[in-house]
Amino acid sequence: MEQDNRERLLAAATKLFADSGFDNVSIRAIASEAQANSALISYYFGSKQQLYDAVILHQIKTLEAFLSEDFSVLDPREVFRRHAAAMQQLHHENPALLKFICREFGTPSEHFNILIKKVAPRLYAALADALQRGIQQGLFRPDLRIRPAIILWMGMVNFYYLSQNLHSRVIGQEQADEHEDTYLQQALQIFLQGLERRN
Amino acid sequence: MEQDNRERLLAAATKLFADSGFDNVSIRAIASEAQANSALISYYFGSKQQLYDAVILHQIKTLEAFLSEDFSVLDPREVFRRHAAAMQQLHHENPALLKFICREFGTPSEHFNILIKKVAPRLYAALADALQRGIQQGLFRPDLRIRPAIILWMGMVNFYYLSQNLHSRVIGQEQADEHEDTYLQQALQIFLQGLERRN
DNA sequence: GTCTATATTGCGATAGAC
DNA sequence: GTCTATCGCAATATAGAC
Numbered sequence: 128m129e130q131d132n133r134e135r136l137l138a139a140a141t142k143l144f145a146d147s148g149f150d151n152v153s154i155r156a157i158a159s160e161a162q163a164n165s166a167l168i169s170y171y172f173g174s175k176q177q178l179y180d181a182v183i184l185h186q187i188k189t190l191e192a193f194l195s196e197d198f199s200v201l202d203p204r205e206v207f208r209r210h211a212a213a214m215q216q217l218h219h220e221n222p223a224l225l226k227f228i229c230r231e232f233g234t235p236s237e238h239f240n241i242l243i244k245k246v247a248p249r250l251y252a253a254l255a256d257a258l259q260r261g262i263q264q265g266l267f268r269p270d271l272r273i274r275p276a277i278i279l280w281m282g283m284v285n286f287y288y289l290s291q292n293l294h295s296r297v298i299g300q301e302q303a304d305e306h307e308d309t310y311l312q313q314a315l316q317i318f319l320q321g322l323e324r325r326n
Numbered sequence: 327m328e329q330d331n332r333e334r335l336l337a338a339a340t341k342l343f344a345d346s347g348f349d350n351v352s353i354r355a356i357a358s359e360a361q362a363n364s365a366l367i368s369y370y371f372g373s374k375q376q377l378y379d380a381v382i383l384h385q386i387k388t389l390e391a392f393l394s395e396d397f398s399v400l401d402p403r404e405v406f407r408r409h410a411a412a413m414q415q416l417h418h419e420n421p422a423l424l425k426f427i428c429r430e431f432g433t434p435s436e437h438f439n440i441l442i443k444k445v446a447p448r449l450y451a452a453l454a455d456a457l458q459r460g461i462q463q464g465l466f467r468p469d470l471r472i473r474p475a476i477i478l479w480m481g482m483v484n485f486y487y488l489s490q491n492l493h494s495r496v497i498g499q500e501q502a503d504e505h506e507d508t509y510l511q512q513a514l515q516i517f518l519q520g521l522e523r524r525n
Numbered sequence: 526g527t528c529t530a531t532a533t534t535g536c537g538a539t540a541g542a543c
Numbered sequence: 544g545t546c547t548a549t550c551g552c553a554a555t556a557t558a559g560a561c
Contacts, residue, residue: 151433233347
């Protein structure tokens with residue numbers, strides 16, 4: 128085969144690891160999915176574990192690209208609107224990402240730690256800055272606790288995607304009119320109205 | 327050993343499965359943790375898989391106990407306050423539960439499906455009823471979409487626990503003043519104020 | 526770079542003594 | 544009910560031909 132065996136192995140591993148986790152995927156299954164030989168995994172990546180690491184590192188880059196924006200000049204409410212839109216685009220373009228994050232919640236790998244330490248503090252700082260400016264400008268309630276508010280917001284934005292597999296099982300068939308847009312739009316409405324300073 | 331080898335195996339399995347998932351735990355490790363012989367797992371439960379099923383079924387009972395309450399007579403806002411309090415107590419008494427739920431988000435097992443189908447629709451119905459009554463009573467905004475609002479609320483309540491392992495890694499050291507109570511109290515404030523009908 | 530064939534390891538399950 | 548010993552299997556990793 129051609130040289131892009133490496134890329135096809137990485138893509139196949141991303142798909143299979145996302146769906147079934149590290150342990151439920153054999154290197155033979157990955158090679159089969161990539162239509163390559165399983166020995167090439169050792170050849171290109173060293174081991175199955177190092178292949179997984181390569182997958183995680185590739186996800187980091189995708190996530191980082193969404194955090195290069197400078198939020199500090201925007202209206203505080205606009206920061207959350209932009210963040211919601213960015214998350215929507217991110218999940219849409221990269222459906223595997225949240226499956227990895229979700230799985231790593233339970234059993235964090237060393238390389239997931241790298242992801243967390245590189246990416247999350249920047250996002251946290253941007254959102255904390257927006258909240259603080261909003262309080263100073265009299266937009267948000269002055270008794271707001273920054274850290275809980277950010278975790279809350281992350282929960283609102285991410286839980287929808289995190290639990291997507293469950294919706295139909297829990298609630299029954301999808302309803303055509305209640306989709307991603309409705310969800311995120313209402314998340315913004317409720318969160319921003321909930322933050323507002325009262326009279 | 328005594329007859330309670332069975333119980334000790336179940337407890338050990340719960341702990342180890344919660345921490346590391348099904349595949350990363352060997353029956354030998356479980357037996358070692360329980361200070362029992364690994365052959366007793368087959369004897370009492372039939373197989374490793376059936377032991378896992380027994381663990382999941384045991385978690386269901388804990389969850390079901392929190393849903394026997396009749397919410398239909400309460401003030402709609404009070405329903406969410408009670409639900410938040412119940413979740414807090416549930417997670418506190420049973421820290422392993424969310425680890426299972428989180429892991430099953432990614433790769434749902436057959437027995438997790440049973441849990442979902444038994445428990446979740448009741449909770450969903452109770453919350454949907456509260457929202458609908460709140461709209462009828464003029465408390466909540468009339469344009470509220472029920473299903474997105476419930477997913478939103480579940481995200482606010484659960485994400486804190488779901489992501490607890492990550493907080494210190496993401497944000498730095500714990501701050502003593504920002505704890506569970508602060509978080510849930512603010513979740514309720516923001517959510518309920520966000521639902522309110524304007525003017 | 527790619528393949529086949531195999532060395533090695535660790536697991537789940539069970540047979541059978543006590 | 545509990546133990547030891549072991550069978551059979553599947554998976555990773557690698558040696559070596561091409």
